[in-house]
Structures are given as C-alpha cells and as structure tokens.
Amino acid sequence: MFTKILIANRGEIACRVIRTARRMGIRTVAVYSEADAGARHVRLADEAVCIGAPPPRESYLVIDKIIAAALATGAQAIHPGYGFLSENEEFAEACAANGIAFVGPPVSAIRAMGLKSESKKLMEKAGVPLTPGYHGDDQDPAHLKQQADTIGYPVLIKASAGGGGKGMRAVWKAEEFADALASCQREAKSSFGDEHVLIEKYLQRPRHIEIQVFGDSHGNCVYLFERDCSVQRRHQKVVEEAPAPGMTAERRAAMGKAAVDAAKAVAYVGAGTVEFIVNQDGTFYFMEMNTRLQVEHPVTEMITGLDLVEWQLKVAAGEPLPLAQEQLRIHGHALEARIYAEDPDKGFLPSIGKLIHLSPPAETINVRVDTGVEQDDEISPHYDPMIAKLIVWDGSDTNARERALARMLQALADYRVVGVSNNIGFLSRLVACPAFAQADLDTGLIERERGFLFPEGGEPPAEAWMVAALAELIHDREYAAAEAVAGNDPYSPWHARDGWRVNSTARREIRLRAGELEKVVNAAYAGAGIQLEFAGRTVAAAGRFIDGGQLRVDLGGRRISATVVAANEKRHVFIDGVCHVFAAIDPLFHAGSGGGSEGGLTAPMPGKVIALIAAVGAKLEKGAPLLILEAMKMEHSIAAPANGTVKAFLFNVGEQVSDGAELVEFEVEK
Numbered sequence: 001m002f003t004k005i006l007i008a009n010r011g012e013i014a015c016r017v018i019r020t021a022r023r024m025g026i027r028t029v030a031v032y033s034e035a036d037a038g039a040r041h042v043r044l045a046d047e048a049v050c051i052g053a054p055p056p057r058e059s060y061l062v063i064d065k066i067i068a069a070a071l072a073t074g075a076q077a078i079h080p081g082y083g084f085l086s087e088n089e090e091f092a093e094a095c096a097a098n099g100i101a102f103v104g105p106p107v108s109a110i111r112a113m114g115l116k117s118e119s120k121k122l123m124e125k126a127g128v129p130l131t132p133g134y135h136g137d138d139q140d141p142a143h144l145k146q147q148a149d150t151i152g153y154p155v156l157i158k159a160s161a162g163g164g165g166k167g168m169r170a171v172w173k174a175e176e177f178a179d180a181l182a183s184c185q186r187e188a189k190s191s192f193g194d195e196h197v198l199i200e201k202y203l204q205r206p207r208h209i210e211i212q213v214f215g216d217s218h219g220n221c222v223y224l225f226e227r228d229c230s231v232q233r234r235h236q237k238v239v240e241e242a243p244a245p246g247m248t249a250e251r252r253a254a255m256g257k258a259a260v261d262a263a264k265a266v267a268y269v270g271a272g273t274v275e276f277i278v279n280q281d282g283t284f285y286f287m288e289m290n291t292r293l294q295v296e297h298p299v300t301e302m303i304t305g306l307d308l309v310e311w312q313l314k315v316a317a318g319e320p321l322p323l324a325q326e327q328l329r330i331h332g333h334a335l336e337a338r339i340y341a342e343d344p345d346k347g348f349l350p351s352i353g354k355l356i357h358l359s360p361p362a363e364t365i366n367v368r369v370d371t372g373v374e375q376d377d378e379i380s381p382h383y384d385p386m387i388a389k390l391i392v393w394d395g396s397d398t399n400a401r402e403r404a405l406a407r408m409l410q411a412l413a414d415y416r417v418v419g420v421s422n423n424i425g426f427l428s429r430l431v432a433c434p435a436f437a438q439a440d441l442d443t444g445l446i447e448r449e450r451g452f453l454f455p456e457g458g459e460p461p462a463e464a465w466m467v468a469a470l471a472e473l474i475h476d477r478e479y480a481a482a483e484a485v486a487g488n489d490p491y492s493p494w495h496a497r498d499g500w501r502v503n504s505t506a507r508r509e510i511r512l513r514a515g516e517l518e519k520v521v522n523a524a525y526a527g528a529g530i531q532l533e534f535a536g537r538t539v540a541a542a543g544r545f546i547d548g549g550q551l552r553v554d555l556g557g558r559r560i561s562a563t564v565v566a567a568n569e570k571r572h573v574f575i576d577g578v579c580h581v582f583a584a585i586d587p588l589f590h591a592g593s594g595g596g597s598e599g600g601l602t603a604p605m606p607g608k609v610i611a612l613i614a615a616v617g618a619k620l621e622k623g624a625p626l627l628i629l630e631a632m633k634m635e636h637s638i639a640a641p642a643n644g645t646v647k648a649f650l651f652n653v654g655e656q657v658s659d660g661a662e663l664v665e666f667e668v669e670k
C-alpha cells in the first residue's frame with residue numbers, strides 16, 4: 001500500500017480523500033492555487049504545494065506542475081478526485097510515465113468511454129441495452145428520415161459529439177423532421193465541429209439511474225447497486241439517493257449485470273459509474289460511463305457501509321477487491337443534497353463572498369457533511385461554488401426513505417449559512433415537495449414543480465419580525481452590560497438597556513425591512529418584562545442568547561428556538577428551517593440603507609469595486625455617485641443616499657465584495 005499520496009484537487013473532494021487516507025495511515029500531499037492558500041484541504045493535508053495562480057488553467061489543470069509536486073514530495077500515487085484532470089488521458093499517461101500510480105482506470109478505458117458515440121458501439125457489442133434508434137454512419141437526410149419513421153415519433157435527434165444535453169432536439173411529427181435535422185446538423189457543426197447525429201426514440205419523463213461499478217487488476221468486477229439522480233437542473237444533479245425508489249430485485253440484478261458487462265468490455269479497473277436512462281416502466285438503456293469517482297458516491301457508501309476511496313487506493317495499489325458480489329448488501333436509504341453558494345431567486349447565479357457564519361448540522365451515523373470550507377472562508381469566483389454535500393441515512397427496515405427525507409429536512413434546517421446566498425431553502429422545498437416525497441421522479445421534476453419550488457416572495461411570519469426585534473433588544477442589553485463591565489462604573493443606571501425610565505414605561509420602536517416591506521415592532525419595557533406589539537398583536541416577550549446566535553425565546557408563552565446572525569446591517573433569522581433576512585433600519589439613517597443600488601450603501605449583490613468616484617471628505621448632494629460596482633456583468637453606481645460626506649470607502653478598487661457588504665462610511669448632513 002502507498003505511504004504517501006497527492007490529491008490533485010481541491011474543496012470537499014480533496015478533504016474527503018484526505019480523511020480516508022489519514023484513516024488508512026497514508027500521508028497526504030495537497031496542491032493549491034494562490035487563492036486556496038488558506039483552504040481547508042491545505043490545512044488537513046500533511047504537506048501542501050502551491051501550484052500557481054487561481055484560474056484552474058494556471059494551477060489545478062496544469063499536468064506538469066502536479067507531476068512535479070508529486071515527484072518533489074515523493075508521493076507514490078495521485079488521486080484526481082472528480083472534475084479537473086480526473087478523466088484526462090494525458091494526465092493518466094503522465095503519471096504512468098513518471099512511475100506514479102494514477103488512482104483511476106487505465107488510459108484505454110478513459111479513451112474508450114470518452115467518445116460518447118464510440119462508447120455506444122462498444123456497449124452494443126457487449127450486449128448492453130441501448131435506447132432504440134439509429135447510431136449509424138449513413139447521414140443522408142432521406143435515410144435518417146426513414147430511420148425516424150421506423151423508430152416512431154416522438155424521436156430525439158442528438159449530436160454524436162454532443163453530451164450533457166447539448167445538441168438534442170425532440171421531433172414530434174414526421175413533417176417536422178427535415179427542418180429539425182438540418183437545424184441540428186448546423187448547430188452540431190458550429191458547436192462541436194462535427195455534424196454527425198444519431199436518432200433515438202424519445203423517452204418522455206425519463207429517470208436517471210446509475211450503477212456504481214468497481215473493477216480490480218485481477219479481473220474481478222462488481223456492482224455496488226444503484227443511485228437515482230433524476231432530480232437535476234440544467235443537467236446538474238441537485239439531490240441524489242440510493243437505492244432507487246421502486247427498484248425491484250430483478251431489475252437491480254439486470255442493471256447491475258449490464259453495468260458490469262459494460263465495465264468488463266473495457267477491462268475496467270477502479271471506481272466507475274454506468275449511467276442509464278430509465279422509462280417509468282423500468283426499461284433501461286445505456287447513456288454513458290463515467291471513469292471517475294462521482295460527486296454522489298457517498299449515498300452508495302452509506303447504504304453499503306463501504307469506503308469507496310479506500311477501495312480505490314487498495315485497487316490502485318494492486319490489491320484485489322475487498323468483497324465479492326455475494327458479500328455486498330443494501331441497508332437502509334440515503335439521500336444527498338448539494339449545498340451551493342448560489343441564488344435560486346437570481347437564476348442560481350453563483351454568490352461570491354465570505355462565509356460570515358457557517359454552522360453545519362452535527363455529524364452522526366445518520367448525518368454526514370462533506371465540505372471544503374469553514375466559517376470565515378471565501379467562496380471564490382474561480383471555482384465551483386459548492387459549500388458542502390449533505391448526506392443523510394436511515395437504517396429502518398420498512399420506511400427508510402421516508403425517515404431519510406425527515407432527517408434531510410431537519411439537517412437542512414440546521415444548516416446555517418450567512419454571508420453568501422445559498423440554495424438551502426430551495427433544497428428544503430424540493431425534499432418537501434409532494435412529487436419528491438412520493439418518489440414521483442423524473443428528470444423534469446424541478447421544472448414541473450416550479451410553483452412549489454419558487455414561491456412568490458411571501459412575507460416573513462409575525463414571529464420572525466418579533467424575534468428579529470427581540471434579538472436587537474437583547475443584543476443591545478447584553479452589549480450595554482458588557483460595556484458597563486468594561487467601563488469604570490459597572491452599575492451606572494445610564495448603562496442599563498432595560499428601558500428603565502423614572503416613573504414611566506420606556507418604549508422603543510424597532511424598524512425592520514424584509515425585501516420591499518418595511519415594518520415596525522414596538523417594544524415597551526414594563527417592569528422586568530418586555531411587551532412586543534406587532535401587526536395588532538401584543539405579547540409578553542423574553543429571551544436570551546445561548547451561543548453562536550442561538551436564541552431561546554418566549555413569545556406570549558410560545559417557546560421558540562431561533563438563531564439570529566447579524567451581518568452588517570442585515571439580521572438573518574433562522575426559524576423552523578427557514579431563513580428570513582431583515583435589514584435593521586438605523587433610526588438615524590433612513591435613506592436607502594437597504595440593498596438597492598439606487599441609493600443603498602451596501603452591495604446589492606456580489607461584485608467587484610471598479611471605481612471610487614467621490615473624494616473622501618467632499619460634501620455631496622443626494623444622488624451624487626460614490627463608487628461603481630461591477631456585478632452580473634453590469635456596472636452599478638452606488639449614489640449618495642442623502643446630502644452628506646464620505647468619511648471612508650471600505651473597499652479598494654479591484655476588491656470583491658459579497659452581497660450586502662457595507663461599502664461606504666457616509667455621514668448624513670444634519
């Protein structure tokens with residue numbers, strides 16, 4: 001077995017591989033770009049080598065630098081993770097040429113499966129079922145039309161050199177075929193430089209079910225059952241699960257055999273995945289084979305109790321597979337949700353910035369968090385904005401999927417992220433949506449359930465407004481108490497924030513904004529207690545911060561656990577698994593302190609400062625330009641929200657700013 005390996009990747013997969021290597025007593029070498037110098041995978045590895053500037057083409061994709069790092073540190077093997085160079089033939093060859101074990105399949109297998117049209121021919125020979133259609137070389141339009149008529153409409157025209165959904169066109173009627181074909185050929189020619197197409201029967205409401213296979217260098221090959229990855233958005237997987245709902249033992253054996261036959265057809269060694277497109281009636285057809293460890297491999301690990309990276313390292317070191325097919329079992333049900341720094345309300349635009357608050361759920365035998373970031377890390381514009389993979393498992397004998405769904409909802413509710421937009425709320429709605437909960441799955445689920453998944457911006461519930469207000473009061477009281485202790489007169493009544501006033505009840509109005517809504521919560525201090533009035537309701541309120549923003553609240557006798565995280569002037573209120581974002585309106589400064597670029601002093605979205613217009617100290621009219629922010633490929637002018645003076649700019653030209661970051665210290669003219 002190796003004594004030292006290099007991980008040619010970053011983020012969660014690099015951390016995940018290091019975790020297994022460490023458990024096996026193998027030393028680890030990380031590689032990192034200048035942007036990742038403080039990254040978690042660098043911190044976890046025994047050694048680390050900087051391999052270049054942030055852009056992947058200058059670092060993580062530079063074969064020579066990675067090979068040099070392995071040679072310099074004496075790493076005997078390189079684990080490529082997924083993405084980057086994980087399916088790059090040249091990289092696998094460079095490893096071999098330098099006497100370094102590549103933790104992956106032989107180059108020949110990568111090559112064979114790299115050409116989608118060639119791989120189909122290989123599969124056909126191996127008896128692996130292909131989608132009914134025509135994959136031949138005769139590209140004469142009349143011939144293709146005749147093939148389409150024979151297959152029967154609707155058919156799908158696919159560019160042979162395409163993939164991942166690119167260059168596909170459904171044709172519903174014979175009379176539409178000729179034009180559709182011509183259009184597909186033109187698009188294939190311009191996009192892929194190859195107008196070769198194939199014609200398939202169009203599967204309506206298909207599912208994506210993939211089989212995990214593993215081969216060793218002694219001729220053994222097994223399948224580690226299936227994963228259902230049907231829930232996708234623009235061909236990106238969102239939630240994955242194992243086993244596939246509705247799978248029968250017979251169907252599983254048939255798909256497993258087909259997958260092993262596919263692997264054997266290319267003398268496969270290592271971890272691989274054979275993807276099938278599956279009709280609602282269970283008939284399945286080969287789609288493609290991926291010659292790497294997949295992002296979603298943890299759900300397979302959870303139901304089999306195996307460590308696939310350990311298997312990869314053993315197989316790469318020449319050892320036989322640890323288990324034979326008949327020793328493999330499924331136990332329970334697992335789900336994985338991919339947690340991303342992206343904004344579902346802005347077309348899932350990546351959200352760049354600092355993870356001001358990051359609190360994942362506690363890990364147990366039922367909850368696993370594979371992540372590459374920690375609190376105060378940055379989500380970089382250079383790489384995939386993944387925050388983590390959240391995996392849950394339940395081992396019940398009967399309703400394991402239902403229990404796993406409940407565990408996923410709870411874990412998502414406990415996953416608190418502040419500082420970047422994220423898809424946690426979207427994932428919670430996805431897991432809760434009836435179609436998903438009832439396993440009514442197909443690749444069009446997200447599109448079909450848009451109404452449920454993207455609800456029109458409802459306003460936060462009354463308790464969210466009141467919890468936000470209460471948090472302001474408690475924070476001020478505790479802050480004042482801390483100041484008093486720090487000061488020279490700790491018991492001065494002037495430090496008390498209990499609203500005490502001689503012979504009267506103190507009142508305070510807390511003004512909050514949620515989106516376009518601005519509301520006031522009125523607080524009255526009556527004796528030792530607080531009365532909150534909101535939307536016509538008055539309740540006695542009490543609360544205290546536990547830790548990390550956790551707030552125990554009593555609202556009119558109803559006990560609520562909430563978390564409130566302040567970031568700049570925003571208050572993130574986590575209640576019942578939903579995050580409500582409020583802007584606390586500073587009573588001294590009303591003008592546009594929200595996020596709008598039309599006058600706000602906070603970044604309306606993640607972006608980069610590209611110009612400072614106003615001079616510090618200058619007296620300005622309301623509306624005068626202060627600075628220019630570049631975001632979403634547009635320039636946004638941040639203007640003076642009132643007559644006043646710029647005291648300081650909080651970012652320099654060229655710096656990235658996260659959504660909601662305070663940009664300017666501005667003094668409003670009295």
Ligand code: MV4
Binds near residue numbers: 156200
């Ligand atoms: C199909 C199909 C329906 N009928 N082939 C999408 C990309 C590539 N993986 C193959 N894909 C599809 N091929 C036939 N004959 C529907 C899809 C498809 C899809 C397949 C798997 C997972 C997600 C998908 C999303 C959209 C379309």
